[in-house]
Amino acid sequence: MADLLVVGSVALDSVETPFGRVEEVLGGSATYFSYAASFFTKVRLVAVIGRDFPGAHLDLLRQRGVDLSGLQVADGSSFRWVGEYGYDLNEAKTLDTQLGVFADFRPSLPAHFRASPFLFLANIDPDLQRDVLRQVDRPRLAALDTMNFWIQGRREALGRVLAEVDAVVVNDAEARMLTGEPNLIRAALTILGFGPRTVVVKRGEYGVLMATDGRFFFAPAFPIESVFDPTGAGDSFAGGFMGVVAGAGTVDEATLRRAIVYGSVMASFTVEDFSLNRLTRLTEAEIQERFGAFQEMTRFER
Amino acid sequence: MADLLVVGSVALDSVETPFGRVEEVLGGSATYFSYAASFFTKVRLVAVIGRDFPGAHLDLLRQRGVDLSGLQVADGSSFRWVGEYGYDLNEAKTLDTQLGVFADFRPSLPAHFRASPFLFLANIDPDLQRDVLRQVDRPRLAALDTMNFWIQGRREALGRVLAEVDAVVVNDAEARMLTGEPNLIRAALTILGFGPRTVVVKRGEYGVLMATDGRFFFAPAFPIESVFDPTGAGDSFAGGFMGVVAGAGTVDEATLRRAIVYGSVMASFTVEDFSLNRLTRLTEAEIQERFGAFQEMTRFER
Numbered sequence: 001m002a003d004l005l006v007v008g009s010v011a012l013d014s015v016e017t018p019f020g021r022v023e024e025v026l027g028g029s030a031t032y033f034s035y036a037a038s039f040f041t042k043v044r045l046v047a048v049i050g051r052d053f054p055g056a057h058l059d060l061l062r063q064r065g066v067d068l069s070g071l072q073v074a075d076g077s078s079f080r081w082v083g084e085y086g087y088d089l090n091e092a093k094t095l096d097t098q099l100g101v102f103a104d105f106r107p108s109l110p111a112h113f114r115a116s117p118f119l120f121l122a123n124i125d126p127d128l129q130r131d132v133l134r135q136v137d138r139p140r141l142a143a144l145d146t147m148n149f150w151i152q153g154r155r156e157a158l159g160r161v162l163a164e165v166d167a168v169v170v171n172d173a174e175a176r177m178l179t180g181e182p183n184l185i186r187a188a189l190t191i192l193g194f195g196p197r198t199v200v201v202k203r204g205e206y207g208v209l210m211a212t213d214g215r216f217f218f219a220p221a222f223p224i225e226s227v228f229d230p231t232g233a234g235d236s237f238a239g240g241f242m243g244v245v246a247g248a249g250t251v252d253e254a255t256l257r258r259a260i261v262y263g264s265v266m267a268s269f270t271v272e273d274f275s276l277n278r279l280t281r282l283t284e285a286e287i288q289e290r291f292g293a294f295q296e297m298t299r300f301e302r
Numbered sequence: 303m304a305d306l307l308v309v310g311s312v313a314l315d316s317v318e319t320p321f322g323r324v325e326e327v328l329g330g331s332a333t334y335f336s337y338a339a340s341f342f343t344k345v346r347l348v349a350v351i352g353r354d355f356p357g358a359h360l361d362l363l364r365q366r367g368v369d370l371s372g373l374q375v376a377d378g379s380s381f382r383w384v385g386e387y388g389y390d391l392n393e394a395k396t397l398d399t400q401l402g403v404f405a406d407f408r409p410s411l412p413a414h415f416r417a418s419p420f421l422f423l424a425n426i427d428p429d430l431q432r433d434v435l436r437q438v439d440r441p442r443l444a445a446l447d448t449m450n451f452w453i454q455g456r457r458e459a460l461g462r463v464l465a466e467v468d469a470v471v472v473n474d475a476e477a478r479m480l481t482g483e484p485n486l487i488r489a490a491l492t493i494l495g496f497g498p499r500t501v502v503v504k505r506g507e508y509g510v511l512m513a514t515d516g517r518f519f520f521a522p523a524f525p526i527e528s529v530f531d532p533t534g535a536g537d538s539f540a541g542g543f544m545g546v547v548a549g550a551g552t553v554d555e556a557t558l559r560r561a562i563v564y565g566s567v568m569a570s571f572t573v574e575d576f577s578l579n580r581l582t583r584l585t586e587a588e589i590q591e592r593f594g595a596f597q598e599m600t601r602f603e604r
Contacts, residue, residue, distance in 0.1 A: 218522035
């Protein structure tokens with residue numbers, strides 16, 4: 001089991017879905033990522049919060065053994081996001097974003113984080129992602145996520161950091177935007193041409209595709225009749241994925257594939273409730289049972 | 303190996319894609335279905351053509367051993383379809399449809415077709431589909447396809463025939479339209495409530511899902527960088543699917559799953575060229591090789 005470092009956001013989310021609404025609950029990319037990954041490996045978190053951030057939220061992460069010594073507490077307000085989902089639940093409509101202290105976030109790694117063999121750069125400014133890469137000893141696997149905002153506004157900076165990571169985790173719309181390729185297979189192969197050896201494309205209800213050295217792997221999404229709140233699904237996926245890889249300590253194809261499926265398992269739980277509510281009730285046995293369900297749903301013989 | 307009967311259309315297609323155009327080439331649901339199925343079992347075809355239909359087209363089907371004794375030749379013009387695809391190649395834009403003799407098509411089964419243990423009712427008027435069911439001895443598996451035109455215009459008639467078949471093969475848009483459910487998992491389960499024991503939902507580039515007795519199976523689509531012409535992909539899938547089931551002669555879960563993958567294999571070849579051009583060059587070795595590629599793309603271990 002190897003240490004997994006994540007740099008991203010810790011936030012307060014207010015979300016409305018057709019099934020209800022919540023105010024200022026625990027959210028943020030690094031939060032979902034850390035919590036999901038904590039089932040598989042030791043996690044270190046780097047992020048920033050304001051002094052208004054509820055301590056009980058942090059206790060949830062501490063209870064999972066997440067090392068919070070890289071969590072900066074700054075003067076000002078915590079990052080707040082307000083969003084809603086319609087009945088198709090496919091895409092969040094952002095109603096308000098208050099960056100607060102996140103606007104001036106400069107990741108600074110505690111000395112004992114610098115040797116982190118596995119690194120995930122969640123969705124932050126690509127120049128900050130590159131700055132984190134400068135602060136760590138060469139990890140065994142460095143991966144990044146990004147979003148349309150950086151793809152459109154910081155294309156060159158994003159290109160530079162893409163050339164320096166081993167893996168990219170994006171959704172299908174981002175993959176198409178990043179490459180200008182409507183065909184997702186070509187988009188994935190084009191991203192490999194930017195530098196990474198592995199690209200993972202999240203396709204929502206259609207599951208995940210991974211391309212590594214030109215080989216493809218496809219995993220479905222868990223069939224869910226009622227997605228309750230999709231917030232955090234992608235970050236939970238990434239956390240499960242990277243957590244399993246770091247837990248194994250190796251980056252061979254079999255490990256990456258197992259990690260894709262565990263990532264899909266974690267995402268499938270996250271969407272069953274608001275915030276991290278479902279994850280905080282989750283047992284190891286439930287994770288293993290759902291992994292078995294994925295095997296059962298995809299098995300066929302000649 | 304058991305006989306497989308298909309009732310549908312045999313047509314002349316004119317198609318334009320970003321990669322080229324063809325005029326009055328061999329098309330039609332029963333055509334693609336029969337040709338794809340012929341690699342796996344003995345096929346019987348019921349359809350209607352006009353006296354203008356080129357004999358060479360029929361020779362292609364005869365060479366594959368397709369029994370054409372149910373092919374009616376009527377006074378009038380053959381069914382003609384003119385369509386085009388844009389760069390995303392996801393949906394055909396129909397430019398012209400000339401039903402010709404297909405407008406008065408009344409399927410009439412030759413006596414030796416009445417005992418057909420496997421039956422596929424391709425996309426025709428649901429009352430005609432039901433009429434065919436009246437003409438056959440109870441088959442081991444009767445399946446049907448349909449389309450938005452019948453879902454919107456002939457909902458009640460479609461409901462009647464749905465209650466009498468064992469399996470339904472539709473695409474994702476049709477499944478949603480048929481049920482009013484935006485969630486595809488709920489849509490599939492709702493269709494099972496209409497009567498069939500098995501529902502197969504084609505999701506284009508996202509592959510196929512099958513629900514049988516509430517169990518799900520997911521298969522990806524073969525990753526293709528350049529779809530040349532998607533015309534006939536769904537019918538080729540259905541042909542491969544039903545062909546494998548009929549070839550096995552049984553309808554157990556393992557056979558259905560293997561059939562889904564062979565169906566996906568056949569569709570992946572069809573889209574590589576116009577009309578049936580790729581299928582006419584296809585070898586048994588290529589089919590088996592691509593089936594192996596599907597196994598490789600989906601395999602994972604705990």
